[in-house]
Amino acid sequence: MAIWFARSRNIVSSLRHNLNLSGILSKRDYSPRPAFTNSQLSSRSVFLDSITSLRHESTAVEKQHDLVQQSDEEDVQELDFPGGKLGYTSEMKFIPESSPKRVPCYRVLDEDGRIISDSDFIPVSEQLAVRMYEQMATLQVMDHIFYEAQRQGRISFFITTVGEEAVNIASAAALSPDDVVLPQYREPGVLLWRGFTLQEFANQCFGNKADHGKGRQMPVHYGSNRYNYFTVSSPIATQLPQAAGVGYSLKMEKKNACAVTFIGDGGTSEGDFHAGLNFAAVMEAPVVFICRNNGWAISTHISEQFRSDGIVVKGQAYGIRSIRVDGNDALAVYSAVRSAREMAVTEQRPVLIEAMTYRVGHHSTSDDSTKYRAADEIQYWKMSRNPVNRFKKWVEDNGWWSEEDESKLRSNARKQLLQAIQASEKWDKPPLTELFSDVYDVKTKNLEEQELGLRELVEKQPQDYPPGFHI
Amino acid sequence: MAARIHGGAGAGAATALSTFNPKKLVAPSRTNLPAARSSKRYIVAAAGSDASKKSLRVGHSQKLIANAAVATKADTSATTGTGHELLLFEALQEGLEEEMDRDPHVCVMGEDVGHYGGSYKVTKGLADKFGDLRVLDTPICENAFTGMGIGAAMTGLRPVIEGMNMGFLLLAFNQISNNCGMLHYTSGGQFTIPVVIRGPGGVGRQLGAEHSQRLESYFQSIPGIQMVACSTPYNAKGLMKAAIRSENPVILFEHVLLYNLKEKIPDEEYICNLEEAEMVRPGEHITILTYSRMRYHVMQAAKTLVNKGYDPEVIDIRSLKPFDLYMIGNSVKKTHRVLIVEECMRTGGIGASLTAAINENFHDYLDAPVMCLSSQDVPTPYAGTLEEWTVVQPAQIVTAVEQLCQ
Numbered sequence: 077m078a079i080w081f082a083r084s085r086n087i088v089s090s091l092r093h094n095l096n097l098s099g100i101l102s103k104r105d106y107s108p109r110p111a112f113t114n115s116q117l118s119s120r121s122v123f124l125d126s127i128t129s130l131r132h133e134s135t136a137v138e139k140q141h142d143l144v145q146q147s148d149e150e151d152v153q154e155l156d157f158p159g160g161k162l163g164y165t166s167e168m169k170f171i172p173e174s175s176p177k178r179v180p181c182y183r184v185l186d187e188d189g190r191i192i193s194d195s196d197f198i199p200v201s202e203q204l205a206v207r208m209y210e211q212m213a214t215l216q217v218m219d220h221i222f223y224e225a226q227r228q229g230r231i232s233f234f235i236t237t238v239g240e241e242a243v244n245i246a247s248a249a250a251l252s253p254d255d256v257v258l259p260q261y262r263e264p265g266v267l268l269w270r271g272f273t274l275q276e277f278a279n280q281c282f283g284n285k286a287d288h289g290k291g292r293q294m295p296v297h298y299g300s301n302r303y304n305y306f307t308v309s310s311p312i313a314t315q316l317p318q319a320a321g322v323g324y325s326l327k328m329e330k331k332n333a334c335a336v337t338f339i340g341d342g343g344t345s346e347g348d349f350h351a352g353l354n355f356a357a358v359m360e361a362p363v364v365f366i367c368r369n370n371g372w373a374i375s376t377h378i379s380e381q382f383r384s385d386g387i388v389v390k391g392q393a394y395g396i397r398s399i400r401v402d403g404n405d406a407l408a409v410y411s412a413v414r415s416a417r418e419m420a421v422t423e424q425r426p427v428l429i430e431a432m433t434y435r436v437g438h439h440s441t442s443d444d445s446t447k448y449r450a451a452d453e454i455q456y457w458k459m460s461r462n463p464v465n466r467f468k469k470w471v472e473d474n475g476w477w478s479e480e481d482e483s484k485l486r487s488n489a490r491k492q493l494l495q496a497i498q499a500s501e502k503w504d505k506p507p508l509t510e511l512f513s514d515v516y517d518v519k520t521k522n523l524e525e526q527e528l529g530l531r532e533l534v535e536k537q538p539q540d541y542p543p544g545f546h547i
Numbered sequence: 548m549a550a551r552i553h554g555g556a557g558a559g560a561a562t563a564l565s566t567f568n569p570k571k572l573v574a575p576s577r578t579n580l581p582a583a584r585s586s587k588r589y590i591v592a593a594a595g596s597d598a599s600k601k602s603l604r605v606g607h608s609q610k611l612i613a614n615a616a617v618a619t620k621a622d623t624s625a626t627t628g629t630g631h632e633l634l635l636f637e638a639l640q641e642g643l644e645e646e647m648d649r650d651p652h653v654c655v656m657g658e659d660v661g662h663y664g665g666s667y668k669v670t671k672g673l674a675d676k677f678g679d680l681r682v683l684d685t686p687i688c689e690n691a692f693t694g695m696g697i698g699a700a701m702t703g704l705r706p707v708i709e710g711m712n713m714g715f716l717l718l719a720f721n722q723i724s725n726n727c728g729m730l731h732y733t734s735g736g737q738f739t740i741p742v743v744i745r746g747p748g749g750v751g752r753q754l755g756a757e758h759s760q761r762l763e764s765y766f767q768s769i770p771g772i773q774m775v776a777c778s779t780p781y782n783a784k785g786l787m788k789a790a791i792r793s794e795n796p797v798i799l800f801e802h803v804l805l806y807n808l809k810e811k812i813p814d815e816e817y818i819c820n821l822e823e824a825e826m827v828r829p830g831e832h833i834t835i836l837t838y839s840r841m842r843y844h845v846m847q848a849a850k851t852l853v854n855k856g857y858d859p860e861v862i863d864i865r866s867l868k869p870f871d872l873y874m875i876g877n878s879v880k881k882t883h884r885v886l887i888v889e890e891c892m893r894t895g896g897i898g899a900s901l902t903a904a905i906n907e908n909f910h911d912y913l914d915a916p917v918m919c920l921s922s923q924d925v926p927t928p929y930a931g932t933l934e935e936w937t938v939v940q941p942a943q944i945v946t947a948v949e950q951l952c953q
Contacts (some may be wrong), residue, residue: 256702290735299734306701307734311725317691318698318726325702328654328680335698351691358686514736515771517794520822520869 178385181432182412183402187461189469197411202476208249208406209471210485212241212464215265217489218274219437222281225497226295226441231281235296237262239404239436242463243368245269246406247336247431250413254333256322258306258315261296262368263338270303274492278500290514291506313343316352316365320426323361327424334362334420336413342373344387353394356426363426364416365396368403370435375448391428403431404463407470434461507546508534630813636806638780639669642787643707645816647677650705653791656683656692657709657746666711667747667806693719693744697726701738705791713748713800714760727796728771743790745799749840749890750938752804756926759934761891763800763867767900774867775821776800776839780810782865785819793821800867802840824871830860833948834878836901837888838864841939845888848944857948867897875901876909883914884951888939893921915951920944 154161184197191197200208219236226234237244244265251257257266264277276288280298283291289299289307299307309315319337326333343349344367356363367387371378384390391398397419401412409431416427434457438445445454471477512519512527519527534541633641647653654677655670661684664671674682685692689710696706710716716723723744730738750759763774773795777783783801790797827842828849837845842863849859860878864871879885885905889898898919905917920939928934 258698288735288737289733292735293733297733299737301734301737306698307730307738309726309730309733311721314694314722314726315698317688317694317722318701320691321695321698321700321706322702324680324683324695325699325704328704347688348690348694351688351694354686354688355691355695359683514732516731516773517739521872522869 173383174385175389179388179400181400181402181430182408183405184407184411185405185466185470187466189466189471189473191407191470197407198414200407200410202474204249205471205474206476208245208410209464209467209477211245211248211265211269212406212467213482213485214274214489215241215244215268216464217486218264218268218277218493221490221493221497222277222295223437223441225281230497230501231295233295233441234281235261235440236437237265239434239457239463240368240370241265242406242409242467243366243403243431243433246409247366247413250410251336251417252333254304254331255417256304256306256326256333256335258319258322258335258337259298259308260312260315260338260340260343260368261308261310262340264296264298266338267298267300267303267305270300270305272298272300272303272305273496274489275496275499276300278493278496279503282497282500282503283505284500284503285506285510286500286503287506290510292510292514313339313346313348313352315339316343316346316348317355318352319363319365320352320355320359320361323356323363323420323426324359327359327361332421334364334417336364336366336417338366338368340373341367341369341371341378341387342376342381343367344390345381353391353396353426353428357395360424361426362420362424364413364420365426365428366413367428367430368433369430370403370433372435372439372445372449374439374443375445377449386430386432388428388430396426396428398428398430400430400432403433404461404466406463406467433463504546509547630811632809632811633780634806635777635780635783635801635808635810636667636669638784638810638812639777639787639801640671640673642784643670643791644673644676646788646791647673647681650791652703653705653707654681654683654699655707655709656685656696658685658687658692658711660684660709665709667801667803669801669806670709689715689718690722693722694726696742696744697722697730697740700740700742700796701730705741705743707743707745707791710744710746712758712760712803713746713762714757716744716746716762717760717765719744720765723766723772723796723798724769728769731795732771739794740796741791741794742796743787743793743799744796745787745790745801747801747803747806749800749802749804750922750927750934753929753931753934754803754927755929759927761896761922762798764891764896766798767868767897771796772868773797773821774800775865776802776867778802778805778839778842778863778865780808781812782819782825782863784812785817786821786865789818789821792818797821800839804840805843819865822866822869822871824874825863825865826874827861827863828859830858830882832858832882832952833860833884833886834875834882835859835861835886835888835944835948836864836875837861838867838897839890841888841890844939844941845944848941848948851941851945852948855945855949857952859948864901870901870904872904872908875905879905879909880912883912885913885917886944886947886951887917887919887921888944889919889921890938891921892924893919894924896921918947918951920947 153163155164184191184195186192215237219238222231222234223236225231240262244263248266248269253270259266277298279287280289281295285291289297293307294310297308297310299305306315306318315337316339319335322335326335339349353365369378369386373381386400388398388400399412399416401408403409412429416429419425420427436454436458468477508527508531512523515523531547534545534547643655655673657665659666660670661674661679661682670682685695693708693716696708699706710719727740727742731740748760748762763776766772766774773793775786775790775797777786777799786799790799827846835845845861849861852859860882862874862878864875887898887901889896891897893899898921902917902919920943922937922939925937927937
């Protein structure tokens, strides 16, 4: 079913562990020379003086892939340090701050929506592909209409995912419903895929009494325990260590599920990024970290965010398997996330995916990105590098989608959304009791008193409070 | 016993959570209780549910009194069994171990909690018994393992997060405030965070400013969390168990200098109510409110005061958030004078909040202004003499009482 990547195309991955399922799960101090993946590693006799012995040893191992490319030094004498044996060299050489070549990104569809020949990818059925496209298009309509609603003053705030529809939908499609998702805030597509209705999205944005969050969070801070989607929390990257915790929990209960968490390029500067990845690696927790590198963190371009070659190179620093993928290529994202998920669950390890994409919209409705970037840069990405159009071409070329389907889908979505918004707008906001409930499981005395006090105040002077302020 | 359990919670890991209802076992958290109650001990039966949760500990008699259901408290002040003596840190460990036996979802995480047994040996022996996944050694990043505990809690586990020293948990403030305290509320009740965050705090013996923090000051404002402070082996074990069973995030404050206190505690299972204060010494002349280590300074001062003819009522408030204003109120109505003795700093400490609460609620019953003895607003110095001057001493307490009772 899953196509394992037998060949490492990557320069960086040539130094990485092979995809051997009987991997080194509980090893704590394996040598940094990743030549072997079997338990013989624990006996130091593996590292002998001559290379021939190494090769001799390796025939005893089960299926062994190409030996890693040996580094320049010929000496194989080793030093013992905490952490294992390592070779030494008398040549003073600094590891360069960057590789001569950047890590390439994995892509399957070209810009015209045609599959690149000889691509590795997991085939997608017509049904799945059509559903993926429909959801990507619906997400676009949703973004457009809610954004307009904010501009009209009907909701106070909104965050769009324009330009990142492929990351949203294709990743969601690759997961199982039991996988626990910890979003940042630009991944409503995952929730949409899992079944959250347009009405439910609208309710949250309007903070009305039907909102699952009971009107307690800003718009776009969706959450649903039913769909295993943790409530969005505004501070950046706090979900990353929590994802390690979710992975730990799933590991303890031996569930066939993993934690999947999203972060942007800017969020990787937070301490919690380091913390979350390090912990997940040490705990050997089944977590898939998906970084949406969309080029901008509000007005901070990635050149001002970090000096590394993006995020993918950071994975190895934590001992985490990583891949860079073209985030605007739905098929590539689907295959990568699907494979990562399988690895995470079967091998009980974290995986890092850097999805290269572009944030076409503003950071949020409180931002005007034309103030810090060129309007034609935005246009270019919107028109020529549009992930939805690209996938659409592929789906149409297969004969699975027509213009008629397109207009029907868009007008239906639009109609549903307008209706949902109209309904949400009319419904009451949560009553006063919801101000004080859920702080604890049972209200404490001081909260009861405060509620009583406020209720008396409102009842005494209803004219001082806005209409629709229900007790 | 105890084959090492690797990579899983071992027996009972797959036990459905649905059969287990922690609410059936914990005494209600209400403070408007009938005046007749006198003892704070609750003998609680083990769940009527899964047998696997009743796993017996060797050497621990499991004589459980019949179910004191939610509404009433079976008030058995007579100790049945002889009880056993232990130190406070052992009492914490006993409580933790009993809860881990009882519920496979309880796990521990923190620095050096595994085979090292924790810096203060509270988790000693647990990794051998429950495995090093359930008693997890984490890398050094407080924000990370606190965040991890929160994520695990939202997915159904009940983590006990240990800060090696409370002061280090300042690094986890973001996770504790923005997520731990808030996510139950902001998710509309969809996700619960039944974590226990615990660790030693307070002024020790020349540990320096960073290791002498009183975090209860900083945390007390965070909505959504509960805070309790233990002071005796009895209430340490009881509060530990209650905190683990609570569905809310609870911060359990231990004190560095109290870990070696010895006391005899009952053999039967018991828990303490998280929201209740403890009457240490009933009296008539003045109400002295205190918690944690200062309880002992107050009791020492009480001896002197009794010799001088005073009759102080000493209450260990135990519950720092929310305050047990019921017991405190009754005491104030009786004595009409209040002295608060705390280790927090003068500005923004627990005493400051408690003073405000008492003034607001019981102003008419006071014959004198509420007096609060706290540490000065200085970082705790290293030099022994200086350090001693920053902590409220019994002599000061005696003077304050004499002053208030004029």
